[in-house]
Every structure is written in structure tokens, then in C-alpha cells.
Amino acid sequence: MIATARLAWRQLWRDRRLPVALTLLLALALVAIALDQVRATEAERDRIAADTLDRETFRTQGARNPHSVAHFSRFAFRPRLETMTLDQGVSDHAGTAVWMEAHRQNPPNARAAEDHLDLGRSSELGLAWIWQVVAPLLLVGLGFDAIARERERRTLPLVLVGGLSLPSFVAGKALSLLAVFAVALLGSVAMSSLVGGGYPVDDRVARTAIWIGGYLGYLVVWTAITLAASVRARTSRGALVTLLGIWALTVLAAPRIVATLADDQVPIPSSTELSAAIERDLKEGFDGHGPADQRTKDFEARILAEYKVDAVAKLPVSFAGLKLEEGERVGNLVFDKHHAWLAERYAKQRSWRRGSSLFGPLAALQHLSTAAAGTDVEQQLEFARQAEHQRRDIVARLNTDMIAHGTGKDFDYLADPILWTRIPAFQYSAPSLDRAGMRIDLALLAVWVVIASLLLGWTVRRAAKELVP
Amino acid sequence: MTSDELIRTSRLGKKYGDVTALEALDLTVCAGEIVCLLGANGAGKTTTLQLLLGFTQPSSGQAWIAGVDVAREPQRARARAGYLPEVVELYPLLDGIETLAYFEQLAGRRGDADGVAASLERVGLPSSAFRRRVATYSKGMRQKLGLAVALAKGADALLLDEPMSGLDPSAANDLVQLLRALAGKGAAILMVTHDIFRAQQAADRIGIMRHGQLVEEVAATAMTPQEVERLYVHHLRDAA
Numbered sequence: 001m002i003a004t005a006r007l008a009w010r011q012l013w014r015d016r017r018l019p020v021a022l023t024l025l026l027a028l029a030l031v032a033i034a035l036d037q038v039r040a041t042e043a044e045r046d047r048i049a050a051d052t053l054d055r056e057t058f059r060t061q062g063a064r065n066p067h068s069v070a071h072f073s074r075f076a077f078r079p080r081l082e083t084m085t086l087d088q089g090v091s092d093h094a095g096t097a098v099w100m101e102a103h104r105q106n107p108p109n110a111r112a113a114e115d116h117l118d119l120g121r122s123s124e125l126g127l128a129w130i131w132q133v134v135a136p137l138l139l140v141g142l143g144f145d146a147i148a149r150e151r152e153r154r155t156l157p158l159v160l161v162g163g164l165s166l167p168s169f170v171a172g173k174a175l176s177l178l179a180v181f182a183v184a185l186l187g188s189v190a191m192s193s194l195v196g197g198g199y200p201v202d203d204r205v206a207r208t209a210i211w212i213g214g215y216l217g218y219l220v221v222w223t224a225i226t227l228a229a230s231v232r233a234r235t236s237r238g239a240l241v242t243l244l245g246i247w248a249l250t251v252l253a254a255p256r257i258v259a260t261l262a263d264d265q266v267p268i269p270s271s272t273e274l275s276a277a278i279e280r281d282l283k284e285g286f287d288g289h290g291p292a293d294q295r296t297k298d299f300e301a302r303i304l305a306e307y308k309v310d311a312v313a314k315l316p317v318s319f320a321g322l323k324l325e326e327g328e329r330v331g332n333l334v335f336d337k338h339h340a341w342l343a344e345r346y347a348k349q350r351s352w353r354r355g356s357s358l359f360g361p362l363a364a365l366q367h368l369s370t371a372a373a374g375t376d377v378e379q380q381l382e383f384a385r386q387a388e389h390q391r392r393d394i395v396a397r398l399n400t401d402m403i404a405h406g407t408g409k410d411f412d413y414l415a416d417p418i419l420w421t422r423i424p425a426f427q428y429s430a431p432s433l434d435r436a437g438m439r440i441d442l443a444l445l446a447v448w449v450v451i452a453s454l455l456l457g458w459t460v461r462r463a464a465k466e467l468v469p
Numbered sequence: 470m471t472s473d474e475l476i477r478t479s480r481l482g483k484k485y486g487d488v489t490a491l492e493a494l495d496l497t498v499c500a501g502e503i504v505c506l507l508g509a510n511g512a513g514k515t516t517t518l519q520l521l522l523g524f525t526q527p528s529s530g531q532a533w534i535a536g537v538d539v540a541r542e543p544q545r546a547r548a549r550a551g552y553l554p555e556v557v558e559l560y561p562l563l564d565g566i567e568t569l570a571y572f573e574q575l576a577g578r579r580g581d582a583d584g585v586a587a588s589l590e591r592v593g594l595p596s597s598a599f600r601r602r603v604a605t606y607s608k609g610m611r612q613k614l615g616l617a618v619a620l621a622k623g624a625d626a627l628l629l630d631e632p633m634s635g636l637d638p639s640a641a642n643d644l645v646q647l648l649r650a651l652a653g654k655g656a657a658i659l660m661v662t663h664d665i666f667r668a669q670q671a672a673d674r675i676g677i678m679r680h681g682q683l684v685e686e687v688a689a690t691a692m693t694p695q696e697v698e699r700l701y702v703h704h705l706r707d708a709a
Contacts, residue, residue: 014563
């Protein structure tokens with residue numbers, strides 16, 4: 001097996017396919033990493049500058065009414081994780097900053113793809129794209145004739161009489177292909193680690209290992225398919241045409257068709273549509289809560305009864321503060337309802353996209369890859385959830401202060417500036433691996449590895465019975 | 470079956486659909502013996518070799534290499550055989566040493582350069598060609614390298630498909646001498662050829678095949694090349 005692998009490397013090197021493929025893979029990886037590094041450096045510089053300015057402005061704003069401060073509020077920035085070089089995922093198309101203010105759960109904005117249209121266009125040229133799209137094509141280019149050409153030039157019978165079984169010979173060829181691509185894969189990951197930077201992730205090693213494991217599985221699938229076609233085809237040209245067809249269908253066509261179907265079947269509302277739906281609920285009522293005017297009247301009556309007074313002016317606390325807090329409570333219920341619905345839509349879309357796993361392992365790999373890199377939709381939603389948690393905490397602290405100290409002054413009350421320094425800054429925490437939801441995609445990928453291996457085994461066993469047409 | 474019957478078939482047959490490629494072939498090649506099969510294209514000569522190597526399944530009958538049933542244990546049977554195909558292309562980007570070293574390694578040998586070079590010399594490949602890529606070889610040189618590959622593992626049974634093809638008269642004569650020497654050391658050689666003169670020169674027995682049947686089997690030593698040719702042409706005419 002080793003002798004066969006060595007022979008294959010020697011031949012692939014001499015017919016220049018191996019150096020060309022390796023150079024192309026590593027050069028593309030280098031360009032992708034360099035581009036990413038430029039973007040990462042710029043994004044982190046901007047984030048740190050904006051975050052510093054935001055903290056300083058918030059801290060030094062002087063004596064103000066807490067509710068004014070709740071509207072002035074702050075930004076929550078999503079840092080660029082150190083694992084993002086592996087797969088940019090949705091990061092360039094998802095917002096990186098949330099404006100945290102009273103009464104509103106704002107969606108993340110400041111999308112990299114909007115800020116850098118020129119780089120945004122090339123954002124597909126990432127490590128993930130190279131290994132998902134380019135690598136299988138190169139693997140086909142290196143392996144389509146691995147067995148078919150041996151049959152064409154009559155060396156296959158010599159090898160079989162020489163002492164190798166067909167399965168061992170095919171295993172040697174598989175080893176030669178896999179080893180080349182595995183080395184290039186590890187090389188590209190090593191390059192990205194050397195130049196990488198960004199926000200530290202606790203489980204970086206485990207994430208990178210899962211990422212590499214996923215791509216190795218993907219390469220095993222493509223190696224098995226390539227060799228099965230090469231064993232099955234009568235000519236190497238026939239094998240090449242078949243494999244290019246499989247590549248075009250499974251890598252180019254199927255994911256896009258399924259993504260379009262997913263968008264059609266499970267449409268995601270725009271942020272404007274979502275805001276309008278939230279406003280409508282707040283104004284007109286929702287889930288047993290009446291319209292806004294009615295809620296205000298009911299709340300006032302409830303507070304007066306609770307404090308056993310007959311007028312707002314007689315309350316021992318700031319009614320404006322209480323009303324603001326109630327507004328937040330009700331608003332949060334509406335936000336939770338709509339964002340839970342939105343998260344459910346995203347999950348349904350993901351399930352739809354997983355449907356393209358019927359055609360190949362790419363969908364599972366893409367989910368696994370972005371999840372491991374921390375750039376999938378779920379982890380973007382997690383950032384929004386953390387930002388929302390922070391927003392609620394800030395608003396609650398400000399309302400509590402106003403309720404306690406704003407009695408009789410309401411919006412004329414000015415809080416001590418020391419209050420601003422007591423409000424903690426947003427600290428993003430990357431979700432742990434077990435929350436990244438990779439199990440289904442790992443399982444799907446494993447199923448594909450098994451299917452492709454069985455297909456190759458069956459093809460080889462069948463061919464071994466009748467080696468001569 | 471005796472232990473020196475290294476190549477043997479019994480009622481061996483092969484059909485491709487309605488076409489009979491080989492029918493009820495009974496053939497034995499013992500240790501130290503060279504048997505040549507003569508016949509027109511499509512007579513079943515190459516099919517016989519393919520069945521003996523387990524590259525295709527027989528429709529009827531059985532074949533054994535060194536007592537191993539080929540259909541049941543093809544890999545074990547092949548392990549006892551050496552094979553030279555009719556068309557030898559080999560690996561154009563490797564040189565002669567690298568090519569033979571690979572096949573020696575497959576046979577479980579070291580495949581070191583000195584040993585490989587000696588094997589190439591034995592089949593008459595010029596030493597200047599050892600480190601040249603096979604792509605630059607003439608047909609005769611490829612044939613010699615192919616023969617070296619067939620001999621690489623020192624197999625008991627040799628199955629040679631047109632081994633003289635592409636060889637100049639001197640090289641063909643050398644090959645005959647080499648085959649005789651191998652047979653002298655106990656190898657059983659089954660050779661398929663169109664070259665009546667070399668067949669008569671090399672073989673102990675000659676079989677003539679027609680339409681998938683062995684129609685005549687004669688002792689080569691008892692006949693002159695002209696007599697073999699007359700017999701062959703006679704059967705060809707019958708075939709026509």
C-alpha cells in the first residue's frame with residue numbers, strides 16, 4: 001500500500017499535477033488568510049476604538065436623567081473571534097454592533113460587507129471556501145485516472161499479478177490522495193494560526209480540531225467517490241466527466257437550489273418588517289395584553305391600589321420610573337416572542353439546508369465549519385441575546401435609580417455621574433462548543449463517510465470479479 | 470493433479486453473452502515445460518490467460534495455478550504466477566529501475582537498485598536505459614522491461630502474451646534462451662504467440678487454437694518450423 005502511494009506521488013509530481021495542485025491550494029490559502037488578516041486587523045482596530053470612545057463618552061457624560069441616559073445608552077460590540085479565519089460564515093453579513101437603548105431591542109448593525117464593498121466581494125475567498133469548493137475539484141483532478149489509467153495502459157493486471165489485491169491497490173491510491181490533501185489542509189490551518197489574532201476563544205484547540213476533522217471527513221468522502229468513479233469508468237476521460245458532473249451538482253448546484261428553496265419556504269423577515277411587527281404588537285396589544293392606552297390606565301390603577309393612594313402625585317416613588325420599568329417589562333415580552341419566532345425560522349431554514357445533505361456532504365460540512373469557527377447564525381443570535389441581556393440590565397439599573405431617587409421630579413431628576421461608572425461594560429462571551437449544535441452535522445458527515453466508503457468497497461469488490469471487459 | 474502440474478485447466482470455458490470465447494479447454498503445463506498456444510485473433514488464447522489469472526470468471530470448468538483453484542482463490546493463484554501482457558505500456562514517467570523496483574516491492578522484495586539493475590540486465594535491457602524514463606523506450610525495450618516485471622517475483626508459473634512482440638531477431642533469440650533457462654530451473658511457461666518460428670524454437674509442446682477450442686496439440690521437438698507452419702495454416706484455412 002505504501003509502495004503504491006509512493007509510486008502515485010512520484011507520478012503525480014512528475015506530470016506536474018501534484019506541485020500545481022499544492023501550489024494552488026497553499027497560495028489560495030495564503031491569499032485568503034492575508035485578506036482576512038487585513039480585514040481582521042481593521043475590524044478589531046475599529047471595534048476597539050469605537051468601544052473605547054463609547055465607554056469614555058458614557059462614563060464622562062455628567063449628571064443626567066437616567067432615562068435620557070437609557071436612550072443615549074451604549075453599544076455592544078461583537079469582537080472578531082480568533083477562530084474566524086477558519087470560516088467567516090455569516091460574520092461579514094451579520095451586524096457587529098448593537099445599539100442598546102430603552103424601549104427597543106435593536107438588531108445588530110455595522111456589517112462588514114456594507115463597510116467594505118471591495119473586500120466584501122472577495123469575502124468568499126476564505127479558507128472554508130477553498131476547502132469546500134476548490135479542494136474537491138483538485139482532488140478529482142489528481143485522482144480521476146488513479147485506477148482507470150492503470151487499466152488503460154494495462155498496468156493494473158501487472159500490479160494484481162505482482163502481488164497486490166485490487167482493494168489494497170485502491171487503498172494505496174486513496175492514501176496517496178488523502179495524504180497530499182491532509183498535509184495541505186494542516187498546512188493552511190497552521191498558516192492561519194501563525195498569523196491569526198482576534199478575540200481569544202477558550203476552546204480554540206477543540207474547535208480547530210473539530211474543524212480539521214470535519215474537512216478530513218469531507219476529503220475522505222471525495223477521495224472515495226473519486227476512486228469509485230475511477231474504478232467503475234471504462235476510461236479515465238469517462239471518470240473525469242462523471243466526477244466533474246458530481247462536483248458541479250453537489251458543490252455548486254444543490255446547495256444553492258436548496259438555499260433558494262429554504263428562503264422560499266421559510267422566509268426571514270427584514271429588520272424593518274420585524275420592527276413593524278413588534279411596534280404593532282406594542283401598540284395594539286398581544287397575547288392577552290390590551291392596547292397601549294389601556295395598559296397604561298390599568299397599570300396606573302394597579303400602582304395606586306398597591307400603594308393605597310388616590311393620585312400619582314401622592315406616590316412615594318417616581319411613577320414615571322415605574323411606568324418606564326413596566327414599559328420595559330411588556331416590551332421585553334414582545335421582543336422575546338418575536339425573536340423566539342425569528343430564531344425558530346432560522347432553525348427551520350437550517351433544517352431545510354441540511355436537506356441538501358441528501359445530495360452530498362457539503363451542507364453538513366458548512367454548518368459544522370461555521371459552528372466550529374463561531375461564525376454561524378446560531379452564534380450570531382447568541383451575540384444578539386447577550387447584547388439584549390446587557391441592554392435589559394442597563395435599563396433596569398437606570399429605571400431602578402429613577403424610581404428610588406426621582407420621586408416628584410421624574411424626568412427632571414439628575415442622577416449622580418458615579419452611577420454611570422457602576423454600569424458594567426458589555427463583555428462578549430463566545431458560546432461553548434457544546435452549545436454550538438454540531439452533533440447533527442457531525443453525524444451527517446459521518447454518514448457520508450460511511451456511504452462513500454461502502455460505495456467504494458462495493459465498486460472495488462464488483463470490479464475485482466471481472467477485471468477484463 | 471500432480472505437484473509438478475503448475476498450470477492446469479479442466480473443461481475451462483468462457484462465454485460473453487452468446488459468443489463462446491473458450492470452450493472446454495484441457496491443458497497442462499508441468500514444471501520445466503514450455504507450451505505455446507498458436508491461433509488467429511479471437512481464437513481464445515488471451516482469454517485462456519485471463520481465466521488462468523482470475524481476471525475474469527469462467528463460464529464452465531476450472532483452472533489451477535500451482536494447484537490453487539483460480540476462481541476460488543484468485544489472489545493466491547496469482548501469487549504463484551508471473552505475467553507479461555500483450556501490450557506493455559508501464560509507467561511512462563518512471564525509469565526502468567523505478568518501475569522494476571516497484572514490482573519487486575509488491576512481491577515483498579527489497580527492490581534495491583543493484584538487484585533491480587541485475588534483473589534488467591538479465592532480460593537484455595541496455596544499461597543506458599536503466600535511468601531513462603519509460604516514455605522514451607522503444608516497443609522492444611518496453612517488452613524487455615515488461616518481461617523483467619513478469620520475472621520479478623521468481624514465480625513458478627509464467628503466462629506470457631506475445632512476449633516476442635517488438636523484439637529484434639537477436640533479442641527474440643536471447644529471450645528464447647532465457648525462457649529455456651527458466652524452464653530448466655523448473656518454471657512452467659505458457660506462451661501465447663503468432664510467431665511460429667519462435668514457438669517451435671522455444672516450446673516443448675505447441676497447441677493450436679481455433680474458435681475457442683484447442684484443436685491440435687503437438688510436441689514441438691518432433692517437428693520442424695515448416696511442419697508447424699503447415700499445420701497452423703491448415704487449421705487457419707479450416708477456420709476460414
